[in-house]
Amino acid sequence: MANQELTAAANPVQQNGVGPYNTLEWRPAAGGQPEALLLLDQLLLPHKAVMVACLDYLAVGQAISTMQVRGAPALGVTGAYGMALAAIRSAATRPDELLADLAIAGKHLYETRPTAVNLGWAINRCQKLALRLVQEGRSVEEIRAELLTLAKQIHEDDIRINRQMGAFGAELIPDGGQVLTHCNTGALATAGFGTALGVIRAAHEAGKKIHVWVDETRPYLQGARLTAWELHQLEIPYTLITDSMAGHLMSRGQVQFIVTGADRIASNGDTANKIGTYSLGVLAHAHDIPFYIAAPLSTIDLSIPDGSHIPIEERSVVEVTTIGGTRMAPEGAKAAHPAFDVTPARYIHGIITERGVARPPFNDSIKALFEEE
Amino acid sequence: MANQELTAAANPVQQNGVGPYNTLEWRPAAGGQPEALLLLDQLLLPHKAVMVACLDYLAVGQAISTMQVRGAPALGVTGAYGMALAAIRSAATRPDELLADLAIAGKHLYETRPTAVNLGWAINRCQKLALRLVQEGRSVEEIRAELLTLAKQIHEDDIRINRQMGAFGAELIPDGGQVLTHCNTGALATAGFGTALGVIRAAHEAGKKIHVWVDETRPYLQGARLTAWELHQLEIPYTLITDSMAGHLMSRGQVQFIVTGADRIASNGDTANKIGTYSLGVLAHAHDIPFYIAAPLSTIDLSIPDGSHIPIEERSVVEVTTIGGTRMAPEGAKAAHPAFDVTPARYIHGIITERGVARPPFNDSIKALFEEE
Numbered sequence: 001m002a003n004q005e006l007t008a009a010a011n012p013v014q015q016n017g018v019g020p021y022n023t024l025e026w027r028p029a030a031g032g033q034p035e036a037l038l039l040l041d042q043l044l045l046p047h048k049a050v051m052v053a054c055l056d057y058l059a060v061g062q063a064i065s066t067m068q069v070r071g072a073p074a075l076g077v078t079g080a081y082g083m084a085l086a087a088i089r090s091a092a093t094r095p096d097e098l099l100a101d102l103a104i105a106g107k108h109l110y111e112t113r114p115t116a117v118n119l120g121w122a123i124n125r126c127q128k129l130a131l132r133l134v135q136e137g138r139s140v141e142e143i144r145a146e147l148l149t150l151a152k153q154i155h156e157d158d159i160r161i162n163r164q165m166g167a168f169g170a171e172l173i174p175d176g177g178q179v180l181t182h183c184n185t186g187a188l189a190t191a192g193f194g195t196a197l198g199v200i201r202a203a204h205e206a207g208k209k210i211h212v213w214v215d216e217t218r219p220y221l222q223g224a225r226l227t228a229w230e231l232h233q234l235e236i237p238y239t240l241i242t243d244s245m246a247g248h249l250m251s252r253g254q255v256q257f258i259v260t261g262a263d264r265i266a267s268n269g270d271t272a273n274k275i276g277t278y279s280l281g282v283l284a285h286a287h288d289i290p291f292y293i294a295a296p297l298s299t300i301d302l303s304i305p306d307g308s309h310i311p312i313e314e315r316s317v318v319e320v321t322t323i324g325g326t327r328m329a330p331e332g333a334k335a336a337h338p339a340f341d342v343t344p345a346r347y348i349h350g351i352i353t354e355r356g357v358a359r360p361p362f363n364d365s366i367k368a369l370f371e372e373e
Numbered sequence: 374m375a376n377q378e379l380t381a382a383a384n385p386v387q388q389n390g391v392g393p394y395n396t397l398e399w400r401p402a403a404g405g406q407p408e409a410l411l412l413l414d415q416l417l418l419p420h421k422a423v424m425v426a427c428l429d430y431l432a433v434g435q436a437i438s439t440m441q442v443r444g445a446p447a448l449g450v451t452g453a454y455g456m457a458l459a460a461i462r463s464a465a466t467r468p469d470e471l472l473a474d475l476a477i478a479g480k481h482l483y484e485t486r487p488t489a490v491n492l493g494w495a496i497n498r499c500q501k502l503a504l505r506l507v508q509e510g511r512s513v514e515e516i517r518a519e520l521l522t523l524a525k526q527i528h529e530d531d532i533r534i535n536r537q538m539g540a541f542g543a544e545l546i547p548d549g550g551q552v553l554t555h556c557n558t559g560a561l562a563t564a565g566f567g568t569a570l571g572v573i574r575a576a577h578e579a580g581k582k583i584h585v586w587v588d589e590t591r592p593y594l595q596g597a598r599l600t601a602w603e604l605h606q607l608e609i610p611y612t613l614i615t616d617s618m619a620g621h622l623m624s625r626g627q628v629q630f631i632v633t634g635a636d637r638i639a640s641n642g643d644t645a646n647k648i649g650t651y652s653l654g655v656l657a658h659a660h661d662i663p664f665y666i667a668a669p670l671s672t673i674d675l676s677i678p679d680g681s682h683i684p685i686e687e688r689s690v691v692e693v694t695t696i697g698g699t700r701m702a703p704e705g706a707k708a709a710h711p712a713f714d715v716t717p718a719r720y721i722h723g724i725i726t727e728r729g730v731a732r733p734p735f736n737d738s739i740k741a742l743f744e745e746e
Contacts (some may be wrong), residue, residue: 244649
């Protein structure tokens with residue numbers, strides 16, 4: 001269960017060819033070392049780039065709950081590898097025993113971050129596959145191998161999907177425009193390219209001259225720590241701001257485009273995302289600035305009609321009263337920490353997916369995208 | 374010029390009888406100790422309550438520019454005591470020499486925080502008084518004494534004015550309501566009671582059951598460090614939030630009233646205040662929540678017709694890239710730090726002053742308040 005640290009320098013990871021750094025990587029068993037899921041420890045960024053090796057699903061769950069890995073799409077891929085590790089490490093000798101172990105692992109992994117739909121979606125896919133294989137009479141070894149294949153497939157799909165979103169979204173960004181984004185939705189939030197930041201990255205790669213305003217994204221500072229780090233690596237011009245500065249910049253005409261990711265999207269387009277996104281939606285609307293969501297179809301939860309059905313995760317208030325381990329508020333201060341908010345569809349100009357851009361009314365346009373499948 | 378530290382415990386300060394702590398205090402010369410302006414060092418709050426003694430105007434200027442003391446009304450009182458200290462420490466033997474020294478001191482003090490109108494206002498009053506006394510043929514010693522008397526008068530006036538604002542504003546807050554505020558506008562921002570936080574305090578003292586949402590107020594965290602500390606001392610129920618949570622709470626119906634202070638108000642009611650206030654104005658408007666400014670008449674600058682004439686101070690980006698001395702953003706990250714923004718009058722329901730509440734259209738109502746003089 002112990003996490004093992006390997007420095008990124010000692011293990012240059014370039015497998016996906018999507019950039020100068022990898023968010024996660026599967027390491028096959030070799031030289032007496034067991035299989036492992038390697039994760040770029042996002043708690044140590046931007047100061048150190050260290051890969052952590054998770055040897056079993058409990059270590060994966062711990063990495064998720066402590067936020068060494070975060071971001072909805074990355075959590076989906078991580079969850080799938082976690083299920084593969086659960087199968088590989090399981091002592092089961094009969095398929096039904098393996099299924100029981102996978103049920104325990106799936107429940108454990110799901111509960112580490114209940115708001116992110118991709119995590120549950122990936123775990124579900126793994127469990128469904130295992131069930132089908134058991135019903136088909138396949139061996140424990142075959143099921144293990146198939147689960148790993150599925151995890152790798154979800155991993156590759158995520159990168160391909162991000163590239164597709166990037167291509168669709170890049171067209172929307174005006175050349176010479178100033179783009180504002182919130183939280184981290186780059187390669188670090190995904191398996192390798194990015195959703196909202198992937199759109200920005202694709203626009204930059206397409207030769208558009210853009211400048212990015214990076215919301216620092218309190219309380220967890222994903223913008224200051226991760227998005228600024230990624231833009232720095234990618235050499236895309238950016239300026240870091242506090243979340244409270246976004247409205248001021250809009251009022252001065254210094255923002256032409258806003259794009260954020262999503263943690264869960266309802267059938268009608270209502271979008272749960274990092275706390276602060278809702279305010280951006282209201283401000284964008286007041287200033288007539290295009291406001292887009294970039295998210296893969298797996299983030300859309302067709303089982304819920306609107307945002308009122310999305311549970312809002314309350315995280316530890318210590319993240320509000322302290323910053324980087326330093327206490328800012330007085331001892332005993334009461335604080336709140338809703339980690340997400342819901343932006344109503346009426347503030348959203350479009351949802352950029354891997355199959356194209358859904359436009360209002362979203363009930364119809366989202367359905368149409370799914371029907372292409 | 375050196376600042377001298379005296380612990381609050383060793384020097385219990387209760388002179389004003391306005392609460393359990395004093396923001397600033399004049400210490401007369403006694404027992405071989407020279408006169409000094411004592412300031413509660415706000416850089417050390419909420420962890421330590423330490424009084425710093427400023428022995429000359431340069432020390433006062435340093436305390437202002439390093440933000441050991443901050444908040445528009447407190448800066449006014451501090452500036453006046455700074456001018457008194459400049460007169461007391463001046464080596465001038467002739468009134469015209471003293472006037473020249475006061476001109477240098479006034480310029481120096483004014484330039485420490487150019488956005489805050491109260492600072493310039495107080496310095497101006499001191500210089501005008503000195504000029505008049507010189508013209509009347511008064512002695513250097515008399516001028517010194519009169520300047521100290523004026524500083525004490527401005528100090529007392531500030532507390533009285535805050536109490537009056539509190540009484541007018543308290544009536545507006547609904548009993549049982551949830552009130553949101555930004556930055557610090559309490560006793561710590563003034564000479565002793567508070568502007569926006571004074572209104573909240575007066576409502577609490579009047580027996581209204583209220584709960585306060587405290588914006589932490591990045592980048593400088595005046596809310597987390599100072600407002601939370603004050604509410605804690607005053608035993609008023611509060612919850613600390615990040616600035617990005619305010620919109621979410623409004624969307625859930627959890628905010629019934631918003632009140633902030635002001636750094637400068639134009640003739641038409643446009644209000645410059647701590648960065649993030651503008652976003653609150655837009656959000657309050659979108660949610661139909663009463664949004665008030667609480668500020669003394671000295672904050673209103675009748676010389677400017679609207680907010681476009683208010684210079685926005687750019688402060689060090691180190692306050693954005695680091696928090697409490699800890700670097701959060703990558704080395705070399707670009708950042709912006711506009712310290713203030715301007716909320717247009719159309720988002721403001723009323724301006725609570727010591728003479729009553731100005732209502733839109735503000736050009737007329739503000740003029741009427743001044744004419745009562």
